Amino acid sequence: MDKLRRVLSGREDNEELGLTAQVLDASTLSYSTRVKWFVICFAAGILCSILGTALLFLPNGLKLFAVFYTLGNVAALASTCFLMGPLKQLKRMFEPTRLIATIVMLLCLVLTLCSVFWWEKKGLAIIFCILQFLAMTWYSISYIPFARDAVIKCFTTCLS
Template structure:
């Protein structure tokens, strides 16, 4: 569990001992430093679950021709799933992590696709375009998410190149 905390806090062992005096890891940038680790995990899973649920309900709406509801719920679901990490790392640490060199492109593409999904669903009212942007939003979110797993991007790249060969 300690190694999971270190990874989620973005700290190595020496950094953690120096910053926190070897005590409980609650994140140096925590929004609510008094929350226990169990409460943080509960908040993370609850928020992430709500985000996934909103995205699923939004996806169901597209089959009924409701592009507005789809665009809004799917995009809010994605944002809620991303916001769930604030329970684990804190807002500033998460923002810094999102805009690190390894994730900046995925982060920017994801944000642009969220905006384009909303534009296509709310103003342009073009369902197929809304769906296309949503798919690209999902792919950008997936690419962003796997960047937190060591060597996962390399594995996906190798798998894709072997499938294309």
């Protein structure tokens, strides 16, 4: 109980804070465990996205599509937390190079669900799903060195 009071009051010493940071960074998991859970979570994300696409053509399928597609993107995004830990993942998501892509991606995740359930605008939901895909792609390639530059150069060459 005394330890809990120290933690809550902020009087915990540096050694214990280091242990807390390790737990939050997922470093207590072995490398093979982190890779396994990354694969499981990423595969679940892909499965949800594919399932959502398959359900698109059912009656009321757009709602199911939006939910499963959004869940798939969230699961794929969360899968990287197993590799680098949630705190490091959040720090890297909001670095200046990824900030706009992260904000657009998170905003589109929410707006997709809002457009389907509250506003009931099917066209808007599809637009937000497309924007989700584009923002998630742009965010993902930001982790590959020079990939964004290559994509920009490719598009400018194709358009000119």
